[in-house]
Amino acid sequence: LVMKALDTFVGRSDILITGGSSGIGLALARSFQSLGGRVHIAARRSDVVRSATEALNAGDRGSLHPVVGHECDVTSAESVGALFTGMEERGATPAIVVNCAGMTVPAYFTDTTDDDFQQTMDANFNGTVRVCARCVPAMIERGEGYIVNVGSLASIVSVFGMTAYCASKFAVRGFTESLRSEMKVHGVSVSLLCPPDTDTPMLTAERKLRPVETEALSGSVSVLSSDVVAAATLKGMRRGARIIVPGTEGKTTALLQQYAPGVVEWVSDRIVMKARQGKT
Numbered sequence: 001l002v003m004k005a006l007d008t009f010v011g012r013s014d015i016l017i018t019g020g021s022s023g024i025g026l027a028l029a030r031s032f033q034s035l036g037g038r039v040h041i042a043a044r045r046s047d048v049v050r051s052a053t054e055a056l057n058a059g060d061r062g063s064l065h066p067v068v069g070h071e072c073d074v075t076s077a078e079s080v081g082a083l084f085t086g087m088e089e090r091g092a093t094p095a096i097v098v099n100c101a102g103m104t105v106p107a108y109f110t111d112t113t114d115d116d117f118q119q120t121m122d123a124n125f126n127g128t129v130r131v132c133a134r135c136v137p138a139m140i141e142r143g144e145g146y147i148v149n150v151g152s153l154a155s156i157v158s159v160f161g162m163t164a165y166c167a168s169k170f171a172v173r174g175f176t177e178s179l180r181s182e183m184k185v186h187g188v189s190v191s192l193l194c195p196p197d198t199d200t201p202m203l204t205a206e207r208k209l210r211p212v213e214t215e216a217l218s219g220s221v222s223v224l225s226s227d228v229v230a231a232a233t234l235k236g237m238r239r240g241a242r243i244i245v246p247g248t249e250g251k252t253t254a255l256l257q258q259y260a261p262g263v264v265e266w267v268s269d270r271i272v273m274k275a276r277q278g279k280t
Helices: 002-011 023-034 046-056 059-064 077-089 114-142 163-186 201-207 212-219 226-239 248-259 261-279
Strands: 014-018 038-043 068-071 094-099 145-150 188-193
Touching: 002 094, 002 226, 014 023, 014 077, 014 114, 023 038, 023 046, 023 094, 023 201, 023 226, 038 046, 046 068, 068 077, 077 114, 094 114, 114 145, 114 163, 114 188, 145 163, 145 226, 163 188, 188 226, 212 261, 248 261
Parallel strands: 014 038, 014 094, 038 068, 094 145, 145 188
Antiparallel strands: none
16 A cells, blocks of 8 residues: 555656766656656756756657756755756646765875865755755645655765765765654655665766775675666655665665674774785
């Protein structure tokens, strides 16, 4: 019954996915589109948004449920405002919002600049807050809605060489859990998606910059596909899950961090030390 309720809700809703032009966001756009949702994707680069929109709208699925693309930089309040104004002009008020836009600057803390921290926090945390601030009032007024904020497994387990990213994603987690508590009384659901490493353009770019220790930690676990993460997201939404962690390894790591954090730290330290020995 819960599954049918969500699928019916998707089929009658306007859906906004920031960071929807690639990776997890694009996979979710395909999933919501296949369920009949009126999907809007948003991302910073107009050429990438256009290409993603054209791909989503190719064939019969696009003719039945066309996706609309928007250029938007979530680090700008003005750009987020223009996004919602543009949707309103099309008669669209998002009932489902997925905050997938984000960035990362992997580096040793001593090599991470103040600008790196500010930009990462602005994209990952402040951008999420800006979008929620615009969509929540309408959801409260309707008495229904669903927000999925994309954190990371690094919202649960801190990672060597990712101080700026982990700080921003821990902030997303805290914000999301507090927002979930507030929204319950209004009939609005809120979930936090915490994927492990996922095969996306952001991961490809990130791996070129990672310290060797960070790459060693990443190499100890499997990389998921965006489609697997999207399927896990929908499954979690159907349950109204507080936190959605795709993949068996991710779930195991999250549980160990909760009940035996010393074990997680010990394993991480062993991998880091081995990588450092190989570097010297």
